[in-house]
Structures are given as structure tokens and as C-alpha cells.
Amino acid sequence: MSAVQYRDITAAVTRSKGAPFVLEKARIREPHGAEVLVRIVATGMCHTDMIVRDQYYPVPLPAVLGHEGAGVVEAVGPQVQNLKVGDHVVLTYGYCGHCVSCDSGHASYCAEFYPRNFSGADAHGHHALMDKDNQPLNDHFFAQSSFATYAISQENNAIRVPKEAPLELLGPLGCGIQTGAGAVINSLKATPGSSFVAFGAGAVGLSAVLAARVAGCSTIVAVDLVESRLALAKELGATHTVNGRDADVIAQLKAITGGGANFALESTGNRHVLRNAIDSLGNLGTVGVVGAPPLGTTAEFDINDLLLGGKKIQGIVEGDSVPQKFIPQLVTLYLQGRFPFDKLVKLYDFKDINQAAADSEKGITLKPVIRIGM
Structure with a gap:
């Protein structure tokens, strides 16, 4: 069996309850199975990121949070069928795809919703991220952990969007605006x-x-x-x-x-x-x-x-949406001028992530979006 391949990234790490996000050097492995590796262009910041940072929800720390990622597919696992390198995608919540709720079109009520989104690891308990000291970081937050320059997600929660849409604005469609x-x-x-x-x-x-x-x-x-x-x-x-x-x-x-x-x-x-x-x-x-x-x-x-x-x-939960259908519909409405969600957004540089969090908590900014790469 070949050795696991990693690439260097920068991630915003939450190391303890209530601690600020700290930009750290880290490593992310290449995608396996039906996973895709996404180069993150921008990530929305949501109330859930802050309440997990503050441990209202007991996600294990240290962790890389972020769950409204948008970016470009950089690599695909061998079982990926419908996405290819270069596709623009919005990352949304994780779900199993085969339980009663998923089969009936209600994936946001997946029987495995909590472990796939809040456990700090993938469905098998494995991590994709390592810190600079080769220690695992809790990740797969909402099946992505997109407060980083790269993120691993499953194919089913990476939603292809039109390339003419402004990718740096689209991340919040994956959670808050979709909700x-x-x-x-x-x-x-x-x-x-x-x-x-x-x-x-x-x-x-x-x-x-x-x-x-x-x-x-x-x-x-x-x-x-x-x-x-x-x-x-x-x-x-x-x-x-x-x-x-x-x-x-x-x-x-x-x-x-x-x-x-x-x-x-x-x-x-x-x-x-x-x-x-x-x-x-x-x-x-x-x-x-x-x-x-x-x-x-x-x-x-x-x-x-x-x-x-x-x-x-x-x-x-999550607007009871079928993300593969609903997120592209919202993008189309936006491009038609009928859903101007951009009026809710303020952009921040990655280094200013803690300012974005503070502005959100004070009500200064409705929807912060963190610009991570282009």
C-alpha cells in the first residue's frame, strides 16, 4: 500500500474553548474514495462556527472549523464520478446518502448528521489534517473544515456551480443563506x-x-x-x-x-x-x-x-434542501437579480478572521466572508 501523500496548507486553528483563530502551517492528505480536494477561494463565517469555538456544541479541539466554503476542485479520488479538476464548487453539509431520510430527499435529517458534521473526523474516525508537529487536527467540520487554503469533502457535498458566478461570494449558500x-x-x-x-x-x-x-x-x-x-x-x-x-x-x-x-x-x-x-x-x-x-x-x-x-x-435544518438542486437554483436567481444575497456580505482577508468573528458577534456585519485564495 502506497504512503499517504500530503500537501502544505495554511489553516485557521481553534485550539481551546473560546480561543481566537490562529493561522498555522498544516498539511492535508490527498483525496481518497469519493472525496475531492478543493482549493478554497472564500469561506463564509456562520454563527455555528462561533458557538463551536465557544463549545456550546462539543466538537473536539483543536479543530479547523469553517463550513461555508467555495472553491475550485484541485484533485479527485478514484471513486468520484461527476466532478472533475477545475470545477467550481460550493461546499455544504455532510450526509450519508443511504439512510431513510437521505433516500426520501431529506438529507439534512440524515441519521448520521451529527458524526459526519460535528465529530471532528470522517465517517470512519480518520483525520485529513496534520499540524506542523505531525499531530492530527480535528477536521471534517460539516464535512469540509474550510477555514483553510484547501479542504477535503465528499463528492456529494461539493456542489458544482456555474463559472460565471462570483465564486468568492457563493460560500454562504452552503449553509446560512441556504437555511x-x-x-x-x-x-x-x-x-x-x-x-x-x-x-x-x-x-x-x-x-x-x-x-x-x-x-x-x-x-x-x-x-x-x-x-x-x-x-x-x-x-x-x-x-x-x-x-x-x-x-x-x-x-x-x-x-x-x-x-x-x-x-x-x-x-x-x-x-x-x-x-x-x-x-x-x-x-x-x-x-x-x-x-x-x-x-x-x-x-x-x-x-x-x-x-x-x-x-x-x-x-x-439546512432549509431541508437537496443541495445539488437548491444551491444552483439560488445561484441562478442571484444571476437573474432576483436573490441579491450579496447585499448581506462583507469580505475580509484571511488574516483578519478574528475581526470578522468579532464584527459578526457585535452585529456590525451580517455575513462575513473570508477571502482565502484566488
Whole structure:
């Protein structure tokens, strides 16, 4: 058996709970099986990167995070069938492809979702990355670990995109923007003429606003605490905005929607905001939940309000999308000018990754994207 071949890379390493990202020299092995090696052009930074850095989710450290990568295929494993060197790809979440959920078109609920995305290794417990001291780094974060100049992913979570699309902007389509847009289109299945309320006007919530416009919702409301975000929501297609600090948020929403919303999305991870989202629904309304609080967080609601109103609460992961179809669809909508998600993005150089994280946590930047290579 031939020796494993490695190449030198630079990676942003998280070595301990809450520690800053540190750019380090590392090595990555060549792809095996159905894997592809991707030269990362840019990677979005998502709330999940920060909560894993801070160990709200127990991913083993030291680790290379990053899970909204976009880049160019540099090498392919012997079992790769549909991708080739030079293809432009967006990297998305990992999934097995053969469990009941995957077989039914719901890969984001894969039976192996947690180990394939959060275990710090591949499906067999192996690492692709070594640090400068030849010690393994926990990797395969969301089946990619794209806070690095190169990343290994499976063929099924490397999604080919048109070369005319601006690759440095596309990474967030693999997670955050896919989550918000997919929640509206795939999960809630918002209908033309319906009413929709986005609780939280961050990158996910505003992606949902954009998708609600594409879906033909006639009333689109954004709720947030930050007036600049509410102003951007109006620019992106919201018909109304409400400041979450107002004492009469629910009354305002019911007046705007004519008695209660058909659809709502909670993206803040705040259990009190979730209660407001449920209370804002009209009869037979549905609220989608995408906000990720610390593990074990519970929430309360009025059971009779839920029961008598026929309301639904729906958990949503990754917008319940089929990435091979949905991500190219979002790219097409962007190229047509109908899904201007670039208005959410601010670009940072790789050396400024910690500034990007700080700006995201302070709410200064909606969706940081880290430029890693060209």
C-alpha cells in the first residue's frame, strides 16, 4: 500500500474553548474514495462556527472549523464520478446518502448528521489534517473544515456551480443563506399571497425575506432590535418592519397580517422570541425554528392556543434542501437579480478572521466572508 501523500496548507486553528483563530502551517492528505480536494477561494463565517469555538456544541479541539466554503476542485479520488479538476464548487453539509431520510430527499435529517458534521473526523474516525508537529487536527467540520487554503469533502457535498458566478461570494449558500431561503421555500412552502414574518433580521432571517419575495408572499414582515437591519429588510423586499423592543409587537403583527401570520421563522435562538413567533401566527399558521440556542434550552407556549388554532411548530435544518438542486437554483436567481444575497456580505482577508468573528458577534456585519485564495 502506497504512503499517504500530503500537501502544505495554511489553516485557521481553534485550539481551546473560546480561543481566537490562529493561522498555522498544516498539511492535508490527498483525496481518497469519493472525496475531492478543493482549493478554497472564500469561506463564509456562520454563527455555528462561533458557538463551536465557544463549545456550546462539543466538537473536539483543536479543530479547523469553517463550513461555508467555495472553491475550485484541485484533485479527485478514484471513486468520484461527476466532478472533475477545475470545477467550481460550493461546499455544504455532510450526509450519508443511504439512510431513510437521505433516500426520501431529506438529507439534512440524515441519521448520521451529527458524526459526519460535528465529530471532528470522517465517517470512519480518520483525520485529513496534520499540524506542523505531525499531530492530527480535528477536521471534517460539516464535512469540509474550510477555514483553510484547501479542504477535503465528499463528492456529494461539493456542489458544482456555474463559472460565471462570483465564486468568492457563493460560500454562504452552503449553509446560512441556504437555511433561511430553504426554510421558506422547501420547509414552510410559503405560498403566493400569504403572509410571512421573519423574527431576526440577520443573514438567515434576511435570506428568508428574500425567499419570501421570490415565493410571492404579499405581506413580508421583519422583526429585529436594530433599525439598520430593519431598513435593509425593507430594501430587500419586506413590506413592513417591527422593532422587537416595542411593547405591542404581537398586536402590531396581527394588525399587519390581518389577524395573524400564515408563516413565521425564528432565527435568533432566543426562546422568548420563539414564544412571540408562535403567538404571532393566525389559525393554521406554521412557525419554522432555525435558531440554535445552547443544547438543553427549553421554551414555553400556550398549549390551547396551539391546539385550538391548529398551529404548527417545525424544526428546520439546512432549509431541508437537496443541495445539488437548491444551491444552483439560488445561484441562478442571484444571476437573474432576483436573490441579491450579496447585499448581506462583507469580505475580509484571511488574516483578519478574528475581526470578522468579532464584527459578526457585535452585529456590525451580517455575513462575513473570508477571502482565502484566488
